[in-house]
Amino acid sequence: MRKASPDPQIEARRREPVPETVDPAIEALVHDVIGKVADKWTMLILEALHDHGTLRFTQLGKAVGRISQKMLTQTLRQMEKDGLVRRTVHPVIPPHVDYTLTPLGESLGAAFCGVWIWAETHHAEIQRARASFAEREAATSRLMASD
Amino acid sequence: MRKASPDPQIEARRREPVPETVDPAIEALVHDVIGKVADKWTMLILEALHDHGTLRFTQLGKAVGRISQKMLTQTLRQMEKDGLVRRTVHPVIPPHVDYTLTPLGESLGAAFCGVWIWAETHHAEIQRARASFAEREAATSRLMASD
DNA sequence: ATTTATACGCACCAAATGGAGAGTGTAGGA
DNA sequence: TCCTACACTCTCCATTTGGTGCGTATAAAT
Numbered sequence: 001m002r003k004a005s006p007d008p009q010i011e012a013r014r015r016e017p018v019p020e021t022v023d024p025a026i027e028a029l030v031h032d033v034i035g036k037v038a039d040k041w042t043m044l045i046l047e048a049l050h051d052h053g054t055l056r057f058t059q060l061g062k063a064v065g066r067i068s069q070k071m072l073t074q075t076l077r078q079m080e081k082d083g084l085v086r087r088t089v090h091p092v093i094p095p096h097v098d099y100t101l102t103p104l105g106e107s108l109g110a111a112f113c114g115v116w117i118w119a120e121t122h123h124a125e126i127q128r129a130r131a132s133f134a135e136r137e138a139a140t141s142r143l144m145a146s147d
Numbered sequence: 148m149r150k151a152s153p154d155p156q157i158e159a160r161r162r163e164p165v166p167e168t169v170d171p172a173i174e175a176l177v178h179d180v181i182g183k184v185a186d187k188w189t190m191l192i193l194e195a196l197h198d199h200g201t202l203r204f205t206q207l208g209k210a211v212g213r214i215s216q217k218m219l220t221q222t223l224r225q226m227e228k229d230g231l232v233r234r235t236v237h238p239v240i241p242p243h244v245d246y247t248l249t250p251l252g253e254s255l256g257a258a259f260c261g262v263w264i265w266a267e268t269h270h271a272e273i274q275r276a277r278a279s280f281a282e283r284e285a286a287t288s289r290l291m292a293s294d
Numbered sequence: 295a296t297t298t299a300t301a302c303g304c305a306c307c308a309a310a311t312g313g314a315g316a317g318t319g320t321a322g323g324a
Numbered sequence: 325t326c327c328t329a330c331a332c333t334c335t336c337c338a339t340t341t342g343g344t345g346c347g348t349a350t351a352a353a354t
Contacts (some may be wrong), residue, residue, distance in 0.1 A: 010243050026267065031212060033266040033273060034194075035187050043185045044178065056160070057301055065178055068343055073302065083276020093350050094300040096157050104272055111265035118258035119180040120173065125251055126180060129230020204331055215313055220332065240321050241330040297354075304347085311340065317333080324327080 036082060037108070041067060041075040046101070047116065049085065050109035054100040084108060183229060184255070188214060188222040193248070194263060196232065197256035201247040231255060 037043075041064070048063040049055060055063060061072050076099060079085045084105035090096040101109060184190075188211070195210040196202060202210060208219050223246060226232045231252035237243040248256060 010237055010239060027212070029270045030263065030266045031191065033270045034190055034262075036273075037262075037266070038185055038187045038190045040182050040185045043181055047181075065174075069302070070344090071342065074342090081277055081280045082273050083280070089301095090157055092157060093352090094298085095302080095349090097301060104269060104276065107269065108262075108265055111261040114258040114261050115181075115184075115255075116177065118255055119177045119184070122251060122254065123176045123180045126183075126229050129251065130228055133228045133230070205329095216332070217314095217334095218312065221312090236331095240319080241328090242319090242332075244331065295354100298352085300349100302348090304345105306344090308343085309341080311338105313338085314336090316335085318331100320329100322328095324325100 036078070039075070041071055042079060043112065043115075045072075045075055045079065046084070046105065046109050046112060049099060049101045049105070050112075054098050057097050057099070060099055079105070183225070186222070188218050189226060190259065190262075192219075192222055192226065193231070193252065193256050193259060196246060196248045196252070197259075201245050204244050204246070207246055226252070 044064045044067070045060065048060055052059075052063055057072070060076075061067055061069065064072070076085060076087070080087050083102055085099050086102050088098040088100070090098070191211045191214070192207065195207055199206075199210060204219070207223075208214055208216065211219070223232060223234070227234055230249055232246050233249050235245040235247070237245070
């Protein structure tokens with residue numbers, strides 16, 4: 001059942017190089033930014049602040065869901081470094097700290113909006129895709145077993 | 148210089164609960180999807196396939212940049228499970244495997260488009276923000292030292 | 295006098311992530 | 325006859341991530 005004869009179409013694509021479209025320097029920068037930003041906690045905090053406007057530390061933690069204080073602090077610091085959030089300390093006792101998005105963070109939140117909407121729209125499809133993948137996998141292993 | 152008297156505005160926000168806006172069940176689902184998808188390699192592979200259409204394994208690796216074979220395989224498998232990519236095996240020797248986005252993956256790529264554009268537009272701002280954060284940090288530590 | 299509330303910092307530990315390098319199977323070319 | 329191409333898989337190892345629990349300062353409430 002093995003097809004070992006070379007398909008001419010495939011053969012044609014054999015030594016075809018990777019088509020380049022954009023400047024590699026820009027690519028590197030964008031990849032770096034994506035690397036920093038494409039993090040679960042960053043995205044979730046971004047969403048929470050985008051939705052609620054201004055939140056305090058513990059409120060933010062509850063809004064995000066199951067995040068540890070450590071990760072919350074860590075991610076917020078990184079986001080502050082990147083200029084995405086503004087941290088306001090009110091020198092009262094007990095301490096009171098407010099977090100809010102900067103215009104830059106706000107614009108990123110807006111850019112991510114499409115992704116939230118996608119997730120809300122398509123999560124059912126993903127679940128179906130997973131089920132059918134599991135199905136195919138099971139079928140394959142049945143084939144292997146009867147080999 | 149410490150202001151310990153309670154600010155009435157802050158006091159008012161003291162026991163204010165986190166404002167809830169959406170159904171927590173939907174939230175949980177979306178967070179789950181985001182958790183799966185908000186991964187550096189997933190986003191980069193998604194971008195590469197969105198740009199180039201169909202790519203083979205090694206081409207894809209080069210298009211993404213510095214990714215190890217292990218991560219490439221692993222991430223592709225996950226994306227296949229989630230129904231984002233279609234994997235086509237041509238039974239020839241040497242092996243030939245094509246990867247392409249499914250309609251679902253294509254729609255996610257479109258949703259992420261806004262984020263690529265954001266990254267391209269704002270990476271200079273991020274770098275400036277980082278510099279000014281470092282500046283402020285240095286100023287703070289100078290203050291601490293002269294304390 | 296004791297507790298509570300807040301926003302952390304720190305130390306320790308487990309688990310996940312990710313990279314490097316070697317191995318695999320086989321047809322066709324040097 | 326040996327080498328190369330391709331798309332992996334596997335093992336070993338280092339780094340990173342993330343959680344838990346404890347400590348802290350201090351005013352107000354009990």
